[in-house]
Amino acid sequence: MALRESFAIGNVRVRAGSTKEVELPITRLVTGGDVSLPVRVVHGREPGPTVWVNAAIHGDEVMGVEVIREALATLSARTFRGTLVAVPVVNVLGFMTGDRYLPDRRDLNRSFPGSARGSLASRIAHLLMTEVVAKCDVGIDLHTAADRRTNLPQIRADLDDPTTRKLAEAFGAPVMLHARLRDGSLRQAARDRGATVLLYEAGEALRFEEEPIAVGVEGVRRVLASLGMIAPLSEDDDDRIAPVECRTSAWVRARGTGILHLEVKLGEHVEEGRRLGGLSDTFGRRVRLVHADRSGIVIGLTRAPIVNAGDALVHIASPVTS
Structure with a gap:
């Protein structure tokens, strides 16, 4: 059987049946150091959907970074079907300082779809949209609560869309909330491009919490399984409590x-x-x-x-x- 075509991202191509880390240039610091968007691509041997998962659009939302790390550790490109594009830290500058916003105090999640010649937030949004979102069918956007708040693990999505609803149910968070689209958000911009998007909210800013991380990891894996990209999980679905x-x-x-x-x-x-x-x-x-x-x-x-x-x-x- 002939291998799939390689997956193009940035200035590299990822061969079928392999995993590759890619750095997408964002900007240069005043000290001369380069800042890049870190991406890992799992490009399976067999055809299937193309999915992205991202975290830390707000720089203090560290929980999703660990969700992506643990989920990636369970995947092998040799047995994977389709392609997964993982972006653990979108707001790289805010993440380095533990700040929700960018240095100019802009909210990155109000800056989509962005522009190649706009503000720093607009440029990062444009980079994510063109190099990642535009190449994917489904996305999972990982978030935590704002500063000095905490959230129950929950999926926020358009539950009136049958495809989105099916994936929200597959994720299996305790609650799935029908949520309107916010102007300038990644979810809105991705929906406008035709992608199906789930937004996962859980836990507190600047903290790793066992339950929100575990729910997130299993949720990502259930979505991949429901799309046929990995084997079904071994758990007994009959014993799993359906989301409210x-x-x-x-x-x-x-x-x-x-x-x-x-x-x-x-x-x-x-x-x-x-x-x-x-x-x-x-x-x-x-x-x-x-x-x-x-x-x-x-x-x-x-x-x-x-x-x-x-x-x-x-x-x-x-x-x-x-």
Whole structure:
């Protein structure tokens, strides 16, 4: 059987049945050092879909980097079908300093599809779109919560699209949330190019957490298996709990200022009106209670002990009822 054609990326070609690391030039530092986008390509012997997985579009979202590392360690190009393009760190400059944004304070995930002659954020977005996304059928975008927040492992995607929904179910996160597209996001730009995209949210910024990483690794592998790129996983799917579908979500916000003490955990089901915690002054006197304004699953929490009126405290998603 003749081998597949090699996979072109940057100025190199990756032979079928091999894995290759590629550096895509981004910019040069003032010190003279070059900054590149790190990419690993797993180009299987047999034909199949082309999928990308990326992490650290925000430089403080390190969890996805470990998800990609562990997922790649399980793959062999000799038995792989199709092609996987892995980009563990998209925001390289922010990642090096532990900063969510780029040096000019732009949010990379509001800069897509980008431009070859735009800002630094726009150029990185354009590079990812032209060298990676444009060559792929499916993408998995790995994220964590914003600074001083944490998220329950969840997939955010267009659940009204049958193909996307099937892959979201295959990923197997505890919750899959129907989420609108955000202007300038990678998910929106990739969808405009015709790709199917899942966005995985889990854990906290600047932290490795065992459960979000494990859910992410297994989710990536389940998606690859559902696409026929690797063998089905050995686990018994009959014993696996199906993701809870949610169509809407909202944050319960502080109605005053104080020191926050929460009484709920990620993944808990809460009823409307339930006490979620309270705000105290610096001497411990309770100044206000926090109650759920809807029933649902807790999919996000603040980790900030000191809050001001209007701050987001508890993110509740409403499950679809049959």
